Amino acid sequence: MSTLVEINFDGIIGPSHNYAGLSLGNIASSTNAGATAYPREAALQGIAKMRHNLDLGLAQGFFMPLDRPNERWLAALGTDSILAPRHLLSNAISASSMWAANAATVSPAPDTIDERCHLTVANLQTMPHRSHEWTGTLKQLRLAFADPAHFAVHAPVPPPFGDEGAANHMRICASHESAGVEIFVYGVAGGPFPARQHIEASRAVSRLNETQSVLFVQQSGQAIAAGAFHNDVVAVANEHVLFAHEQAFEDAASFYQDLRDRVPETEIIVVPADKVSLKDAIASYLFNAQLVTLPGDDGMALILPTEARDNAPVWSYLQELIAGNGPIRKLLPVDVRQSMANGGGPACLRLRVVADPEKVDERFLATPRKLDEITKIVAEYWPKSIDPGALSDPELISAIRQARSKLLGTCRLSELAD
Template sequence: MDKTSHARPGAAAAGAGAPGHDAGVREVNFDGLAGPTHHFAGLASGNVASMQSAGSAANPRQAALQGLAKMLALHRRGVAQAVLPPLARPNLAWLRALGFAGTDAEVIGHAGRQEPRLLSAAYSASSMWTANAATVSPAADCADGRVHFTPANLSAKLHRASEHADTARLLRRIFHDARHFAVHDALPCAASLGDEGAANHTRFAPRHGAPGVELFVDGGDAFAAPAAPARFAPRQFAQASRAVARLHRLDPSRTIHARQAQAAIEAGVFHNDVIAVGHLDTLLYHAAAFEQEGLLIDSLQRACGAAGFALHCIRVSEAELSLDDAVSTYLFNSQLLCDPAGRRLMVVPAECLEHGACRRYLDRLAGAGGPIAEVLAFDLRESMRNGGGPACLRLRVVLDDAQLASLDSRVLFSEPLHDELAAWVRRHYRDRLVADDLRDPRLLDEVHSALLELEGILRLPGFYAIG
């Protein structure tokens, strides 16, 4: 394992009732590759880590290499991995639409002098958090038997709301075969239809290839008046979640909608995947995650039972880990995975093992007879300082052999691809970047050169429309 990651063995095998594997069907974790313009601008209000890091120096090279190290370690354990590349940044078309004119360098210079926060938003590397790229429903859940993707409109945050058109173009390039895939447009970009993608969506199933139960979590009804002034506003609304479920042609009897607790949102839980994580037949969640918790868990268990399997719910109480500690450690922004032997793995940020209460809880979770076979901790500090942990960095896509075979770009992970990408990062990425550096026209040239080379590495010809 890479020297920047740490593994702690737990039980020798998964607990009783570990979910099975379907021959020819697997979950592929598409991890976002941190882009060369990764920096700390504190653009995401409501994301405590992002706000706290604002103005400090970032290390784009380290951010990308940390993510690649996690991908490589999981690949070596037999967990299917793939890469989603960064979007083209800076978004010059967006800056021009805001009235900045001239050559590319002049646009950057004018924006840097007049509206530095807009320049920072145009340079944002936030597409690295691919849990916000889209909501994905496997073919087994959709009425037409295709894998459905709906790119998130991310309308709650200025620096993210411009991503969805390029995300849709990327997904349509990778998942281009209409026999197998349906890539929708994002929902209309309006505050009342805010959609944040897979970060507020979890799928449960007995096996990856079997029909499952899909859980959508929202921050409330966009048209309802708030009960009281809130510290932070929700980003996902019920109307958006219901629209995505309709677009994906899901069975209403196997689709559950839940409400995120306002107290959690105000504590810095900007997405549900900061307070709950699920995989196959397991849900791990904090007691403060949901409104009407009992009703939700009952509805989920009944729906899963009707689908032919039992849902195992692991509830973490406030006494075991406080809400504030859950947010600061990102315990729930972990990945739950199964290796080829069916052992349950839990991927956590290194911060979890450095926090006493969190580590003690993980020791119990992965102890003898516990539901987790092994806890793997990774150093993802560059991502964490900007508010994204292991779960933020990946988009889960269930694919069968025919669907996998239809992918003709070079995004499926391998050791040779890792080595080539790591060398590319070392050639092109800076090891220090602050907001003032965004005004440097040399950065613009560096990024353009890097992305055009990446286009060739990943066999995505023409994806990066530069200029």
């Protein structure tokens, strides 16, 4: 009999991690554009987060960085990494696949018609630097979740309908292994920043994933305009708990009523705007925490970026939260500052998959020993620093490719090299 658990698959931060400021609407990315990045430090921080989760008793997996710069994409544009204009090279060399929350939308077996876990790879077509990720991501997903008796992995929704994956998708259920309601959060254009998740893409993913109980919910224009480019910047769900900012949704009252009607056990924790402003919520990535169920009877925990602890209004609110008798009982700050500076917190770095770990390709599942081996490769081969002005340096490009090749070999995933 299969055992379904939540596995968090983190993207290993790639050796080309840099601050080129490519993501319109992402405040942190824009603010730090042109700064020196530290790929080695970034990857080690990500590995430490995975190790932290393993130590909590949580199931943990990982995905490989994609091949960068993407020469096939550049060739389709009539150029290459040597001759490409700077703006094209910046888009080709981005390490943005590290944010695995955008890899796909996952519908676990209890929620689907055919009782398989479905994954639809995200097209990410709104942003040029992410629009060419899906081919490499799809290859990994089809390798990691290859068992057709338990998984179905789908190609992306075609343009022009933008799909950003699990960052705009939540699931509410009595427990991970129970059937639940899947929540697809979409945006509507009209503010200063693009709405990246289109309702037609959400509807298409729901059909592809054969979901049975679904809600389509509009993200508030106010949240998008404030810099909440994905729903996971203003809301996060885990099992029967929804943790959201007061200004996260366009019609929150109707949504919350629909949710309670579908799943009576639902607990909704709304963070008031007069205690935590949208600005503070986005600056601290309070909601881009991993809300997880701890093993045993320890309740739920928020795995937060240290920026949430450093933000006085946010931390004050969180102290009040855990002092109550609610489901969230622990606050666990982690240091992912290199990712945060490029606009991605703890939740951005992971894709949640409810599945039987024995049915997943074991090469993608983390153990302390594997993380030790990955750490050694990162410490030896990842560039210590990258200045965006030096992206076209042939020696840097060669070092980036060598680093990824070494990692693939260590993890026995060399078939991803092509």
